Amino acid sequence: MQYQRHITLPNDVQATTELGMFVDEVCENVGFDMSTALKLNLAIEEAVVNVMSYAYPAGTKGDVDIDAEATNEQLKFVISDSGTPFDPTTKGEVDTTLSAEERGIGGLGIHLIRQIMDTINYERVDGKNVLTLSKNLTKNL
Amino acid sequence: MKTTFKEEDNYFVMYFEGRLDTAASAQTEEDMKPLYDCSGHDIILDCTNLEYISSSGLRLFLALLKTAKPKGSHIYIRGINEDLRQVFAMTGFINLFEFK
Numbered sequence: 001m002q003y004q005r006h007i008t009l010p011n012d013v014q015a016t017t018e019l020g021m022f023v024d025e026v027c028e029n030v031g032f033d034m035s036t037a038l039k040l041n042l043a044i045e046e047a048v049v050n051v052m053s054y055a056y057p058a059g060t061k062g063d064v065d066i067d068a069e070a071t072n073e074q075l076k077f078v079i080s081d082s083g084t085p086f087d088p089t090t091k092g093e094v095d096t097t098l099s100a101e102e103r104g105i106g107g108l109g110i111h112l113i114r115q116i117m118d119t120i121n122y123e124r125v126d127g128k129n130v131l132t133l134s135k136n137l138t139k140n141l
Numbered sequence: 142m143k144t145t146f147k148e149e150d151n152y153f154v155m156y157f158e159g160r161l162d163t164a165a166s167a168q169t170e171e172d173m174k175p176l177y178d179c180s181g182h183d184i185i186l187d188c189t190n191l192e193y194i195s196s197s198g199l200r201l202f203l204a205l206l207k208t209a210k211p212k213g214s215h216i217y218i219r220g221i222n223e224d225l226r227q228v229f230a231m232t233g234f235i236n237l238f239e240f241k
Contacts, residue, residue, distance in 0.1 A: 016164045020193070035224045038193060042228065045195050049163045096233025100206045108196040108232055115231045 003029055003070040011052040011062045011081075016045055019066070026068040030075050030137060040075075040135060043116040046109035047079050047088070047131055055083025055129065072137065079131045086129055087122045088113075144172040153182045158190040161198035170201050177205070179214045185241065189220030199234060206237060217241045 007022045009015040023044050027037035048064055056062035067078040093114075094107040113120060113133065121132045142165035145156040153176050161169055176184055186202065206216050219241040221229070229235040 013163045013166075016162045016195075017160070020160065020162060035227075038224050039228070041193065042195055045162060049195075049197070096231075097236070098233070100203065100210055100237045103203060103233075103237070105200050105203060108199060112196060112228075112231060 003068075005029075005068045007066050008063050009048070009052075009066070011056050011064060013049055013052050015052070016049060019045060019048055022066065022068075026070075026075070030070045032075075032137075036135075039116045043113045043133060044077055044079075046113050047077075047133060050086075050088055050109060051079065051081045051083065051129070054086065055081045057084075070137070074134050074136055076132060076134045079133070080128050082128050085124055087124075088131065089120055089122045142169060144169060146172070146175050148182075149185075151182060152185050153179055154185040154187055156187045156190070160193040161191060161201075162193060162195050163197040166195075166197035166201060169198065173201060173205060177208055179209050180212050181214075183215040183217065184209055185217045185219050187219045188222075188225065191221070191225060194225055194228060196232075199228075199232060202234070203237070215239055 005022070005026055007019070009019060020041055023041045024037055027040055032040065044066070048066065051064045055064070062081060062083055065080045069076045069078070088110050091107065091110045094111045096111070117133045118136050119134045123130045142159040142161055147154045147156070155173065155176060209216055216238055217240065218238045221240070226235070
């Protein structure tokens with residue numbers, strides 16, 4: 001099986017609803033169940049919102065590209081932008097055992113991505129941030 | 142995303158319906174403001190019809206908890222589906238809230 005889809009979104013978090021529809025469609029086409037689709041939605045939304053919120057200076061417009069590619073073994077989402085170099089994989093792990101008083105508000109996004117995806121890879125290519133998130137197709141969550 | 146606020150038997154209850162994604166979080170944060178005046182009331186977040194929650198939604202729940210707990214209010218999550226319960230488990234939020 002070879003399957004490819006692409007979407008370009010503006011750096012506006014209002015576009016996350018459109019992103020959700022895109023991820024749902026991809027998941028349905030590769031045969032993931034709804035429970036796995038929900039979690040992939042979560043991981044991809046976290047990664048894309050990160051770009052929308054921080055890649056470009058406040059008040060400037062920029063795009064984020066999302067390419068979904070599936071083979072028989074794997075579904076891969078490649079998220080790229082032309083913004084400030086930023087490697088989200090270097091972000092520290094949150095401690096999920098802390099109490100409400102001790103828990104910070106941030107850092108949950110990358111934690112969820114790590115929990116849900118099988119591999120995460122960041123590269124800086126030709127002035128772009130390229131984040132690749134993969135999920136093995138044999139594994140429903 | 143739709144929210145409804147009600148007072149039921151001295152509980153502050155908020156009903157969540159639909160997708161609490163990042164696009165919906167700013168409006169939902171605004172909608173949740175009445176819950177912050179919770180002195181003397183426990184709070185129920187009714188998630189029976191909540192289909193999806195991203196980390197921006199989880200942050201709203203945590204922010205409310207951080208305000209409500211020192212006032213002596215309990216926060217109960219009611220009616221959450223199994224998929225969203227797993228998201229609460231992944232983030233450790235399952236240990237922070239009480240479930241009904």
